[in-house]
Amino acid sequence: MARWMVIALVLAVETLPGCGADAPADAGVSPDGAPAAAFGQTIAGVELTEAELENIRQMGPLPALPPDPSNRFADDERAARLGQILFFDRRLSSNGEVSCASCHKPERGFAEEKPLANTIAPAQRHTPSVLNTAHQRWQFWDGRADSLWSQALGPIENPVEMGFTRMEAVRLISTNPALRARWVEVFGPPPDFSDNQRFPPRARPNPLDSGDPLEKAWRSMAEADRQAVNSAFANLGKAIAAYERKLVTGPAPIDLFVAAIRTGAADGLKALPAGAVRGLKLFAGKGQCFLCHTGPLFSDLEFHNLKLKPRPGMNPGDMGRHAGVQQLLNDPFNVTGPYSDSTTGPAAERLRFLKPQEEDRGQYKTPILRNVALTAPYMHGGHFATLKDVVRFYSTLNEEGTIGHRENFMQPLNFSESELDSLVAFLESLTGEPPPREWTTPPPGP
Ligand code: HEC
Ligand code: HEC
Structure with a gap:
C-alpha cells in the first residue's frame, strides 16, 4: 500500500505539467482504482480520503502579509491614510469624475458588476x-506589474480609465494644501511643480507614439525634472499601496473548518454546511x-491558459501573460528599477530570470478565490455572470479560444447538477470578515 501511494504520487507529479513544483500532488487513487485512503475521515456524511484531507490542510491558515521591501512606506500608517484619500479622490482623473473606487467599489468586494x-x-x-492583492506576486490579469505601488500608477495614466498624467497628479499633490500637508508628513516637501515654464501643464511619456503631444511635453522637460516627477509619482503609488495593504479580509467559514481538520478540534467542522463539504471534496479531489x-x-x-473565447469588446489578439512579461521588463517602475526601494530580494530575483515564453501565450493569473462570491462577474473578461456558470465551464470546457494551449491535464469533468451546486456552496464558504470599516469607506477629507 505504501509503495502504491509513492508510485501514484510520482505519476501525479509527472503527468500534471505547468502547475508549479510546489502544487500538492493528488495521490487519491491507487493504480487499481481503489481509494488509497485507508485512513480518511467522514464529515457531514462526506467521506474525505487522506489525499483530499492533505490538500485541505494546505488551505490554512492564512499567512501574514508578505513584506514589500520595494516600498519603504508599505507599512507606514500615515502613508496608508494618505493612500486612502487618493484611492477615493476623483480629482486624479482627466474629467474629475473617476477614482480608483469608481471601478473597485467597496460595496462590491472592491470589484464591479460590469463585465468590462x-x-x-x-x-x-x-x-x-x-481585496487581498497585497498577497500577490504579480498584479493585473497578465502580471504586468510586480508590486502594488507600480500597479497603482497604471490606471491613473490609462487613457480609458482615469486619463490623467503623472505631471498633473504630482502637481495636484504639491499645490493642494490639504494633500500637500499629509504628503509632507510622509515623504517630506515635494518639489515645486507649479512653475509652468519648467513643468508643462500635462505631460507623460508615451514611448509608442512620438507624435503624442503629451510625450512631446514630457520630452521638453529637463532630465532631472522628469526624474523628480517620476519619483513623486512613485511615492503616490507607494501611499496607495500602503492603503491597499489594509484591504485584507479576516477568517472565513473555510478557515474554521481547516483549523478543525488540522487540530482535530471537532467544533469547527460544523462551519461548513454538508453541501459545501461535498464541494470541498470535489475541489480538493477529482475536480483538481x-x-x-x-x-x-x-x-x-501564477498564470494559466483556460482557452476562454474573447467576448465582444475584448481584444481578440490579447496575448495575456506573454505581453505582460515584456511590459513588465520595460517598466521603469518595476522592482529592479530606479524608483524601487530594494532591488534585491525575492521579487527582484523573480524578475531577473523572467522572459516571454512560447507557453505563456493566452495565460492569465489564477485569481485568489477568497471572497469570490462577492465579485461577480468572473474571469479576465467578465465572461461568466455567476459562480454556477464558472463551474459549468470547468465541467464542459466548451470554449476554444484561439491563443496558445490549454493545460493538457484539464479534461471536461462532467459534473452532475448537484455537484455543480456543491462546488458553488463551497466557493461561497470562502467569504471572510471584511476589513475594518474605517478602511473601506471614503475618508472625511479635503
Ligand atoms: C476604469 C476602471 C478602473 C479604475 C478607475 C481603476 N481600476 Fe484597477 N483595475 C481595473 C481593471 C479593468 C483591472 C485589470 C486590468 C488588466 O489586468 O489589464 C484592474 C486591476 C487592478 C489591480 C490588480 C488586481 C489583480 O488581482 O491583479 C489593482 C491592485 C488595482 N486595479 C488597483 C487600482 C487602483 C489603486 C486604482 C486607482 C489608482 C485603480 N485600480 C483604478 C479597473 C480599474
Ligand atoms: C489550470 C489551472 C486551473 C484549474 C485546474 C482551475 N482553475 Fe479556476 N481559474 C484559473 C485561472 C487562470 C482563472 C482565470 C482565467 C481567466 O480569466 O482567463 C480561473 C478562474 C476561476 C474563477 C473565477 C474567479 C474570478 O474572480 O474571476 C473561479 C470561481 C474558479 N477559477 C474556480 C475553479 C474551480 C471550482 C476549479 C475546479 C473545478 C478550477 N477553478 C480549476 C486556473 C485554474
Whole structure:
C-alpha cells in the first residue's frame, strides 16, 4: 500500500505539467482504482480520503502579509491614510469624475458588476478585486506589474480609465494644501511643480507614439525634472499601496473548518454546511481545482491558459501573460528599477530570470478565490455572470479560444447538477470578515 501511494504520487507529479513544483500532488487513487485512503475521515456524511484531507490542510491558515521591501512606506500608517484619500479622490482623473473606487467599489468586494470596465472609454478587461492583492506576486490579469505601488500608477495614466498624467497628479499633490500637508508628513516637501515654464501643464511619456503631444511635453522637460516627477509619482503609488495593504479580509467559514481538520478540534467542522463539504471534496479531489487554486489564498499566484473565447469588446489578439512579461521588463517602475526601494530580494530575483515564453501565450493569473462570491462577474473578461456558470465551464470546457494551449491535464469533468451546486456552496464558504470599516469607506477629507 505504501509503495502504491509513492508510485501514484510520482505519476501525479509527472503527468500534471505547468502547475508549479510546489502544487500538492493528488495521490487519491491507487493504480487499481481503489481509494488509497485507508485512513480518511467522514464529515457531514462526506467521506474525505487522506489525499483530499492533505490538500485541505494546505488551505490554512492564512499567512501574514508578505513584506514589500520595494516600498519603504508599505507599512507606514500615515502613508496608508494618505493612500486612502487618493484611492477615493476623483480629482486624479482627466474629467474629475473617476477614482480608483469608481471601478473597485467597496460595496462590491472592491470589484464591479460590469463585465468590462468602462469609465472614460470602454476597457478590454474585467475589474478584479483589490481585496487581498497585497498577497500577490504579480498584479493585473497578465502580471504586468510586480508590486502594488507600480500597479497603482497604471490606471491613473490609462487613457480609458482615469486619463490623467503623472505631471498633473504630482502637481495636484504639491499645490493642494490639504494633500500637500499629509504628503509632507510622509515623504517630506515635494518639489515645486507649479512653475509652468519648467513643468508643462500635462505631460507623460508615451514611448509608442512620438507624435503624442503629451510625450512631446514630457520630452521638453529637463532630465532631472522628469526624474523628480517620476519619483513623486512613485511615492503616490507607494501611499496607495500602503492603503491597499489594509484591504485584507479576516477568517472565513473555510478557515474554521481547516483549523478543525488540522487540530482535530471537532467544533469547527460544523462551519461548513454538508453541501459545501461535498464541494470541498470535489475541489480538493477529482475536480483538481486545488492544483492551480492552491493553498490558503486558493491561488498559485501564477498564470494559466483556460482557452476562454474573447467576448465582444475584448481584444481578440490579447496575448495575456506573454505581453505582460515584456511590459513588465520595460517598466521603469518595476522592482529592479530606479524608483524601487530594494532591488534585491525575492521579487527582484523573480524578475531577473523572467522572459516571454512560447507557453505563456493566452495565460492569465489564477485569481485568489477568497471572497469570490462577492465579485461577480468572473474571469479576465467578465465572461461568466455567476459562480454556477464558472463551474459549468470547468465541467464542459466548451470554449476554444484561439491563443496558445490549454493545460493538457484539464479534461471536461462532467459534473452532475448537484455537484455543480456543491462546488458553488463551497466557493461561497470562502467569504471572510471584511476589513475594518474605517478602511473601506471614503475618508472625511479635503
Ligand atoms: C476604469 C476602471 C478602473 C479604475 C478607475 C481603476 N481600476 Fe484597477 N483595475 C481595473 C481593471 C479593468 C483591472 C485589470 C486590468 C488588466 O489586468 O489589464 C484592474 C486591476 C487592478 C489591480 C490588480 C488586481 C489583480 O488581482 O491583479 C489593482 C491592485 C488595482 N486595479 C488597483 C487600482 C487602483 C489603486 C486604482 C486607482 C489608482 C485603480 N485600480 C483604478 C479597473 C480599474
Ligand atoms: C489550470 C489551472 C486551473 C484549474 C485546474 C482551475 N482553475 Fe479556476 N481559474 C484559473 C485561472 C487562470 C482563472 C482565470 C482565467 C481567466 O480569466 O482567463 C480561473 C478562474 C476561476 C474563477 C473565477 C474567479 C474570478 O474572480 O474571476 C473561479 C470561481 C474558479 N477559477 C474556480 C475553479 C474551480 C471550482 C476549479 C475546479 C473545478 C478550477 N477553478 C480549476 C486556473 C485554474
